Amino acid sequence: QITLKESGPTLVKPTQTLTLTCTFSGFSLTTSGVGVGWIRQSPGKALEWLALIYWNDDTFYNSPLKKRLTITKDTSKNQVVLTVTNMDPVDTATYFCAHVESRYKQYFDLWGRGTLVTVSS
Amino acid sequence: EKAMTQSPATLSVSPGERATLSCRGSQTVYNNLAWYQQKPGQAPRLLIYGISTRATGIPARFSGSGFGTEFTLTIDSLQSEDSGVYYCQQYDDWPLTFGHGTKVEI
Numbered sequence: 174q175i176t177l178k179e180s181g182p183t184l185v186k187p188t189q190t191l192t193l194t195c196t197f198s199g200f201s202l203t204t205s206g207v208g209v210g211w212i213r214q215s216p217g218k219a220l221e222w223l224a225l226i227y228w229n230d231d232t233f234y235n236s237p238l239k240k241r242l243t244i245t246k247d248t249s250k251n252q253v254v255l256t257v258t259n260m261d262p263v264d265t266a267t268y269f270c271a272h273v274e275s276r277y278k279q280y281f282d283l284w285g286r287g288t289l290v291t292v293s294s
Numbered sequence: 295e296k297a298m299t300q301s302p303a304t305l306s307v308s309p310g311e312r313a314t315l316s317c318r319g320s321q322t323v324y325n326n327l328a329w330y331q332q333k334p335g336q337a338p339r340l341l342i343y344g345i346s347t348r349a350t351g352i353p354a355r356f357s358g359s360g361f362g363t364e365f366t367l368t369i370d371s372l373q374s375e376d377s378g379v380y381y382c383q384q385y386d387d388w389p390l391t392f393g394h395g396t397k398v399e400i
Contacts, residue, residue: 181329182337210390219381219393219394219395220330220338220381220392220395221394222383222389222390222391223390225390228329231388233388234389235389235390236295236388236389246396251355259394269337269338270385271337276384278326278343278344279331279385279390280328280340280383280385281345281383282340282343283340284337284338284339286336286337294308
């Protein structure tokens with residue numbers, strides 16, 4: 174059974190760096206084709222894909238945010254970490270991590286419950 | 295960027311009726327199209343991928359169709375638990391993009 178769970182601060186100040194961790198079980202990020210992505214959702218808004226990392230360390234980012242995002246993995250801990258620099262109130266959102274089963278089919282078949290991050294001074 | 299546009303924004307239907315949700319791409323996404331259902335306070339749930347393949351455990355009353363730039367999610371015999379917001383997502387090209395969603399009210 175695949176599960177994912179996001180963790181990190183619930184409140185950050187403007188200009189700070191946000192670090193979120195996705196801890197997963199039921200699969201390995203050493204398995205060919207597998208990936209983990211991050212998606213966020215501002216309150217009452219639509220879903221916005223942020224970044225994705227694959228088993229082979231290939232990474233992809235949403236271009237407008239690319240300069241502020243870094244996604245990494247720690248296969249020994251079954252974790253994927255997303256950092257977002259220079260946080261702004263508009264970055265207030267629920268951040269989800271999700272599993273991708275195939276290198277060539279980037280839909281998200283299983284999601285974590287999400288973690289709400291508020292940016293405020 | 296391949297933008298996805300969903301319509302209508304809100305759909306009010308009665309139990310037992312059929313709901314038809316539309317998703318249009320700004321460019322072709324071929325068959326690289328998925329649908330998700332999201333209920334308040336929950337994560338999205340994958341319903342459909344590859345335009346028409348139901349994900350594990352998804353009831354047969356959910357079906358997807360279309361190709362290229364025009365896609366449809368059909369929900370037959372609507373049940374109360376089908377209320378929520380439905381999103382389409384293209385995975386044909388980077389960046390991955392979602393539509394803005396259709397809220398289904400029952």
